[in-house]
Amino acid sequence: MEITRPEGLDAIFRAHYERIARVIGRVTHDQARAEELAVEVFLKWWRNSPAHGAHAEGWLYRTAAREALDELRRQTRRKRFEGLFSFVRESPPTPEHLYTVDAERHRVRTVLGALNRRQAELLLLWSQGLSYQEIAAALAVNSNYVGSLVSRAREAFRKEYLKRYGNQS
Amino acid sequence: METNHEDLWVANRLATIEPQWSPNLARGRELLDARLEGRRSHSRTWLAAAAATAAVCVAVLAFPGTRAIAQEFWFRLILNRVDVVRLDLSKLPLHMQVTTNGLEKSVRDIDEAERKAGFRPYLPSPGALDADPDITVTGPILVEQTIHVRDIESALGEVGASDVQVPAEWEGVQLRSEIGPMVAENYADNVRIQQALPVELSIPSGFELEHFAAVAFRSIGVSSWESRAMAQKFAAHPSWLLDIPPYAVVNIQEVALRAGPVLLIEEFDQKGAVKQATVVRSTSERMYSVSSRNRELSIKIANALP
Numbered sequence: 001m002e003i004t005r006p007e008g009l010d011a012i013f014r015a016h017y018e019r020i021a022r023v024i025g026r027v028t029h030d031q032a033r034a035e036e037l038a039v040e041v042f043l044k045w046w047r048n049s050p051a052h053g054a055h056a057e058g059w060l061y062r063t064a065a066r067e068a069l070d071e072l073r074r075q076t077r078r079k080r081f082e083g084l085f086s087f088v089r090e091s092p093p094t095p096e097h098l099y100t101v102d103a104e105r106h107r108v109r110t111v112l113g114a115l116n117r118r119q120a121e122l123l124l125l126w127s128q129g130l131s132y133q134e135i136a137a138a139l140a141v142n143s144n145y146v147g148s149l150v151s152r153a154r155e156a157f158r159k160e161y162l163k164r165y166g167n168q169s
Numbered sequence: 170m171e172t173n174h175e176d177l178w179v180a181n182r183l184a185t186i187e188p189q190w191s192p193n194l195a196r197g198r199e200l201l202d203a204r205l206e207g208r209r210s211h212s213r214t215w216l217a218a219a220a221a222t223a224a225v226c227v228a229v230l231a232f233p234g235t236r237a238i239a240q241e242f243w244f245r246l247i248l249n250r251v252d253v254v255r256l257d258l259s260k261l262p263l264h265m266q267v268t269t270n271g272l273e274k275s276v277r278d279i280d281e282a283e284r285k286a287g288f289r290p291y292l293p294s295p296g297a298l299d300a301d302p303d304i305t306v307t308g309p310i311l312v313e314q315t316i317h318v319r320d321i322e323s324a325l326g327e328v329g330a331s332d333v334q335v336p337a338e339w340e341g342v343q344l345r346s347e348i349g350p351m352v353a354e355n356y357a358d359n360v361r362i363q364q365a366l367p368v369e370l371s372i373p374s375g376f377e378l379e380h381f382a383a384v385a386f387r388s389i390g391v392s393s394w395e396s397r398a399m400a401q402k403f404a405a406h407p408s409w410l411l412d413i414p415p416y417a418v419v420n421i422q423e424v425a426l427r428a429g430p431v432l433l434i435e436e437f438d439q440k441g442a443v444k445q446a447t448v449v450r451s452t453s454e455r456m457y458s459v460s461s462r463n464r465e466l467s468i469k470i471a472n473a474l475p
Binding site: 009013018021026027031034038039040043047048050073105107108151154155161 | 184264319
């Protein structure tokens, strides 16, 4: 059956879906999950009328960053829980497990998950290539301060990474 | 952009998590349409859809308590009572995941429906309806809703409920409900009978559900005193919450049938004529609804069921 998407939702989905999915894709393990979460972001926007209007784009990026970091924390919690039972059975590692433990990506995501949320959001959006104005709109901060906020977030990331892993680059 | 070696180093680290794939817009549209279609099916198969959106809220209301969270242990509760609330529970700021075992499946007859659903569906007594129905079986549906403190705080902020504190220990708590399988009997002239076993709810033991219910209601705009009253009422008498948004033009009343009291819900079109009349009944062993184009017919059919 043909679905008629609400006009506003359809337009904003077409314009921003790919970038929103990529923001989330930075911290999720697979494309399918990132795309599911991206769709959730647009549905939340659609249900939340105060988010419509001139600030819609910023709202989408902020929500995408939060969805991504929430997903990261869920994954971390699940791994911690599974770890409690590791003495019961020694399963062979799954391809996903091999993928995550072996990759630099895993370290970067772990560090992002350990930062405070605002700094992690800043770094996610900054690394996605958003301008300072776009970041300011997304996170509701004064654009004059975004540069120094990003700088502090980078420094926090560097310190946390080195504390955990040393200089492995 | 980078001004020194350290900044470049961080940028290089972050570049490693750049997705190696391109988002698939067509798949995104399919997912979006599926989610939209799920929301719109509310009016057609509202027993299923309302259950999916509302049942977990009942879980929220089911167990008052003050003990600490122990997520590893779960209570299971069977709800066999229905209450209508004039709220849009789909706005609850909970992360919801719905899992089903597939779409509606047609079955040949009531015996096959029984085998697939795990219970024998009621049929109206002979003479109540002219022809045999087309029968479908759906589900079961598993609904998992996860609490994220930031989402609730954000929703509270949007409705101006800045006085409400959200305990940090609620983060990540999951509420689960299992609905169905459901059997639908479809007759001519848009007559439809749907049946399911009572909703099963699983919640973490010791979770402060009455408190959470009050906060959840506040987050969708219910006043402070009303939220507390609703939370207390439902904690005392757990029930399946059937949510009908306040903007929906409906008449809801209790009607006495031979078998006991039922809820009658009449929906109207833009001219004020009855579009659909649905009788909802819940017993200790099943929930069912009967829908048709007018209240007299729905009541007649409901009276012809055991």
